[in-house]
Amino acid sequence: MMRAARALPTLIRVGMVEAIAYRAEMVVWLLTTTMPLVMLGLWTSVADEAPFRAWATRDFVAYYLVALVVRNLTSNWVAWQISEEIRTGAVSGRLLRPIHPFLGYLGTHLGAVPLRAIAVAPVIVIMMWTSARGVLVTDAAHLALVAAAIVGAWLLTFGVFLCLGALGFFLDKAMGIIEVYFGVFAIMSGYLIPLALLPGWVRAIARVLPFRSMLGDPVAIAIGRVPDAGDAARLVALQWAWAIGLLALATWLWRTGVRRYEAFGG
Amino acid sequence: MTIEVAGLSKHFRVHRRPPGLAAAVRSLWRRRYDTVKAVDDVSFTIARGERVGFLGPNGAGKTTTMKVLSGLLHPTAGAVRVEGHQPFRREPDFLRRITLVMGQKQQLLWDLPPSETYALNRAVFGVDPAQARQTIAELTELLGLAGLTDKPTRQLSLGERMKCELAAALLHRPTTLFLDEPTIGLDVAMQVTIRDFIRDYNQRHDATVLLTSHYMDDVVALCPRVIVIDGGRLIHDGDLRALVKTMLPDKLVSFTGGVPAEEVARLGEVVKAEGGRTTVRVPEARLREVVSHVLDRAGADLAVEDPPLEDVMRKLFKDKRAAAPAAPPAEPPP
Numbered sequence: 036m037m038r039a040a041r042a043l044p045t046l047i048r049v050g051m052v053e054a055i056a057y058r059a060e061m062v063v064w065l066l067t068t069t070m071p072l073v074m075l076g077l078w079t080s081v082a083d084e085a086p087f088r089a090w091a092t093r094d095f096v097a098y099y100l101v102a103l104v105v106r107n108l109t110s111n112w113v114a115w116q117i118s119e120e121i122r123t124g125a126v127s128g129r130l131l132r133p134i135h136p137f138l139g140y141l142g143t144h145l146g147a148v149p150l151r152a153i154a155v156a157p158v159i160v161i162m163m164w165t166s167a168r169g170v171l172v173t174d175a176a177h178l179a180l181v182a183a184a185i186v187g188a189w190l191l192t193f194g195v196f197l198c199l200g201a202l203g204f205f206l207d208k209a210m211g212i213i214e215v216y217f218g219v220f221a222i223m224s225g226y227l228i229p230l231a232l233l234p235g236w237v238r239a240i241a242r243v244l245p246f247r248s249m250l251g252d253p254v255a256i257a258i259g260r261v262p263d264a265g266d267a268a269r270l271v272a273l274q275w276a277w278a279i280g281l282l283a284l285a286t287w288l289w290r291t292g293v294r295r296y297e298a299f300g301g
Numbered sequence: 302m303t304i305e306v307a308g309l310s311k312h313f314r315v316h317r318r319p320p321g322l323a324a325a326v327r328s329l330w331r332r333r334y335d336t337v338k339a340v341d342d343v344s345f346t347i348a349r350g351e352r353v354g355f356l357g358p359n360g361a362g363k364t365t366t367m368k369v370l371s372g373l374l375h376p377t378a379g380a381v382r383v384e385g386h387q388p389f390r391r392e393p394d395f396l397r398r399i400t401l402v403m404g405q406k407q408q409l410l411w412d413l414p415p416s417e418t419y420a421l422n423r424a425v426f427g428v429d430p431a432q433a434r435q436t437i438a439e440l441t442e443l444l445g446l447a448g449l450t451d452k453p454t455r456q457l458s459l460g461e462r463m464k465c466e467l468a469a470a471l472l473h474r475p476t477t478l479f480l481d482e483p484t485i486g487l488d489v490a491m492q493v494t495i496r497d498f499i500r501d502y503n504q505r506h507d508a509t510v511l512l513t514s515h516y517m518d519d520v521v522a523l524c525p526r527v528i529v530i531d532g533g534r535l536i537h538d539g540d541l542r543a544l545v546k547t548m549l550p551d552k553l554v555s556f557t558g559g560v561p562a563e564e565v566a567r568l569g570e571v572v573k574a575e576g577g578r579t580t581v582r583v584p585e586a587r588l589r590e591v592v593s594h595v596l597d598r599a600g601a602d603l604a605v606e607d608p609p610l611e612d613v614m615r616k617l618f619k620d621k622r623a624a625a626p627a628a629p630p631a632e633p634p635p
């Protein structure tokens with residue numbers, strides 16, 4: 036365990052070098068996550084007439100710009116990576132290393148975070164020049180909770196994508212599932228529409244699913260929609276519980292999948 | 302013993318479906334599986350420091366056995382111990398002692414220079430930085446890696462990549478090497494470089510080497526002992542020279558000019574005659590007589606060789622298949 040922990044800084048450093056090598060792909064990837072900007076244009080034109088269910092234009096601007104930042108900081112492509120490595124047999128190389136393969140993936144994708152942060156920095160700068168600035172939380176407790184929520188969202192997203200990738204051990208075309216996943220995620224996470232504006236029955240479903248913890252809740256905390264720090268802390272605690280649960284599920288799926296791989300051939 | 306294999310079997314369950322739409326629809330609710338015996342009751346042991354060739358035709362079970370020995374596949378039956386470990390457990394101590402190089406699969410990071418893969422492997426295998434530097438210096442000298450390790454892997458030629466691949470696989474100084482077609486696709490000069498390197502590594506570190514290759518020159522140059530499997534079953538395990546002598550005891554005598562055409566046929570079976578050079582197959586009992594006869598006529602331009610290992614293998618497989626009872630059809634699992 037200690038040996039694996041000692042390897043992590045090098046894994047992250049190599050991950051950063053890889054991210055720089057793949058910078059063009061990353062820009063293209065980031066361009067695919069601009070849906071919040073489309074929705075921003077739509078909702079601001081609605082709200083310009085009159086506030087929509089207590090959401091003014093600046094609330095929508097803040098919501099979608101923060102959503103863009105959170106989504107880009109916390110996303111990764113580990114599901115595709117695992118799926119491809121299983122399909123081509125490259126995962127064998129990882130199985131022959133004396134550390135858990137998840138640690139290798141963790142290094143690669145943590146290494147990409149600084150480049151992602153640089154990419155979204157202009158969005159943050161722009162936000163500071165807009166009316167959204169007045170909506171963002173500024174007190175220390177909320178800022179700490181926002182930071183914890185972003186880290187938690189990263190871990191939760193990583194856990195979900197590890198699960199989706201590990202399905203490649205069981206299904207020939209596991210990536211087909213990711214299309215379904217994105218459909219559900221877009222609605223239930225608040226990526227397309229703030230959860231508060233969804234019909235009651237959809238909100239009820241979203242409440243018991245992990246997707247809101249991946250995006251909607253961190254954004255809501257950041258733009259002051261959860262004014263009570265205790266409530267925000269409870270949301271973060273729930274999010275971390277989901278993250279731990281999903282990472283545990285991913286570990287189980289991986290272990291079961293590797294046994295299947297061992298049985299049927301790599 | 303470094304490698305102990307007793308009664309190893311590895312069976313795969315394979316879905317079979319006849320062609321056509323009707324069969325595709327039927328297979329949705331009624332799937333038919335066959336059991337393929339990729340490796341069937343194979344036993345052998347390999348001592349520390351041995352270099353062993355692992356031979357067999359395509360689909361014989363060589364790669365499957367390699368994968369079982371390196372821990373990637375769980376055996377269906379039998380006992381396997383490598384470096385004192387059960388490979389399928391993939392304990393860290395076991396993984397630090399072995400390496401698996403597959404000529405058709407690469408482990409180097411494709412868009413980064415090999416030096417980044419070395420850094421990664423150093424960290425992952427917990428190699429002391431000073432030792433890693435020393436090993437890299439040694440590998441750079443032996444493999445001629447100077448100037449290669451700071452270029453992106455994708456810009457290297459196949460041969461350069463294979464050399465870097467070997468270096469990455471050996472950075473943690475494993476003592477058991479599983480080499481599956483390490484020279485595939487390489488030109489002759491590069492094959493020789495890789496062979497020399499493997500022999501050198503084996504001698505320097507007393508490393509055990511199990512090698513598969515379709516290039517018989519690799520096997521002849523590196524492996525005093527060969528294990529041969531066919532259809533998943535072991536059909537020979539022993540000294541390479543003894544195998545050649547048993548299967549094809551004749552020698553090949555080649556010479557240029559000097560011997561009149563009518564005499565050539567009396568020397569032995571003519572195997573090849575082109576560009577003025579003639580090769581005849583001669584029984585070992587007549588070798589002395591034929592050689593002195595040719596020397597009298599053709600002078601010093603004479604060579605005596607064993608028949609190619611390819612011919613030996615072809616004869617071995619043919620003889621064993623002829624001797625074996627007809628294999629029962631694969632049974633579907635219950």
